[in-house]
Amino acid sequence: MNFISLLQKWYKINKRLLPWRETLSPYNIWISEIIFQQTRINQGYEYYLNFIQRFPNVKVLANASEDEVLNSWQGLGYYSRAHNLHFTAKYIVNELNGIFPNSYHEIIKLKGIGKYTAAAIASISFNEKVPALDGNAFRVYSRVFGSEKDISKNSTFTYFFDLIKPLMPENPGDFNQAIMDFGSMVCTPLHPKCDQCIIQEECLAYTNNLQNVLPIKSSSVKIKEENIHYAYLFCKDLTLIKKRNNNSIWKGLYEFPLFDQNFKNYQIIHNHQIKHKLSHRLLTITISEIEIDENDFYQVAHKINAIILNKNNLKSYAFPKPMENFLFYN
Missing domain, CATH: 3.90.79.10 (Nucleoside Triphosphate Pyrophosphohydrolase)
Known part of the structure; x- marks a missing residue:
């Protein structure tokens, strides 16, 4: 589809220059994805640099104490992420001979790694053609295809995963990152910048004036x-x-x-x-x-x-x- 090639062109010009994009190391990609699950890039940027400096590879992280890891994580919150990172690092070193799994279906088996993170690592580090579906991706795809499916449901994940997977281009890692950046910079949750959108003519939400309606997301969280x-x-x-x-x-x-x-x-x-x-x-x-x-x-x-x-x-x-x-x- 044309919107894929248009997004690739947009990404070449507008992609954010970030340190974890300077490497294909699955370890670095993993650390960045876990940090930014619940943290904005501008808030977590220094944390990423400091974490990688203190734990430069999976073996160093595995050999660190729990207190060292948690202390490095202090201020990021959602400490289960740090616990899972430490557990998984030890598992990779002790059970997988220090070798990070190289496929989506193997990566997703690791503790603390969900579907999106597994797809991000598999596509960026190992060039596997799997769509990484986070909030940005759901928003872009829902608007482009005019989908009124509830993105909080597992069935919607399966729908978009099966829809996008055959469309993935030869550079799936760059394409997944293009979707992330585009959703963050242009196709934003509120007041999307449709006047700056390179895929405006491809977007059914724009055609039908549904940009501020889509995506549909129900909330069932009880506080x-x-x-x-x-x-x-x-x-x-x-x-x-x-x-x-x-x-x-x-x-x-x-x-x-x-x-x-x-x-x-x-x-x-x-x-x-x-x-x-x-x-x-x-x-x-x-x-x-x-x-x-x-x-x-x-x-x-x-x-x-x-x-x-x-x-x-x-x-x-x-x-x-x-x-x-x-x-x-x-």
Whole structure:
């Protein structure tokens, strides 16, 4: 179809110059795709550079400690991504002899890699003709083909995957990246730049004035409200933290002790309240600031099995975003 060749021409002129596009390494492509799943490019750009510098290949990442990986991820949020990266790196090194799988159907078996990321890596690194369908791609294809299919449904993924796969050109990696850039720069969610669109005449949404209607996406996400109460306990330059070892949010990160009966008899200097929104939760976090004498401090630390830490060393530990903001940006 003509829109494919038009997009290829557009990409040659307008493609964003990004460091992970300077290599075909599946490791680099994988790291970039995972970082930018939930992070804008301008926000995650430096994180990518720093992550690659600290963990330049899959073996170095596999051999790193969990704390090292999480600390490098601090500020990006959605820490399950970092856990999955670390797990998969160890799997590739230990089970696959350090060799990254080279096909879509093998890549998608790796933990933390979904259909879009698998297709992006397979097409860019191994030239496999598979369409990478993210939000940008769904939006462009829905508008070009005038599709009113609900893009939140798995059946719509299958529909577009089967529709686009036979149309993939000889350079599938560049084409998938062209769709990403075009959706981000021209065919935007709100107020698409139709006057600048090179495929305007090919676009059924433009022809039928449906640009601001398509794509169709239903929302079934229910937001759960949750309250968390922490005790920020300190004595001189010392404070207490604990590692979060459960399988809930922020697994493996550090936090203050949860406020319980151990702290009820101490005077609270100040209560800080923070609202923090996650994809499926709205958290109301209360942090009670408490100063106690040295004897009580060490007794409490022993009783709740907390880590005693000098405040100057807090930046060496990975905290959830609300606590990071409380500690370093207040």
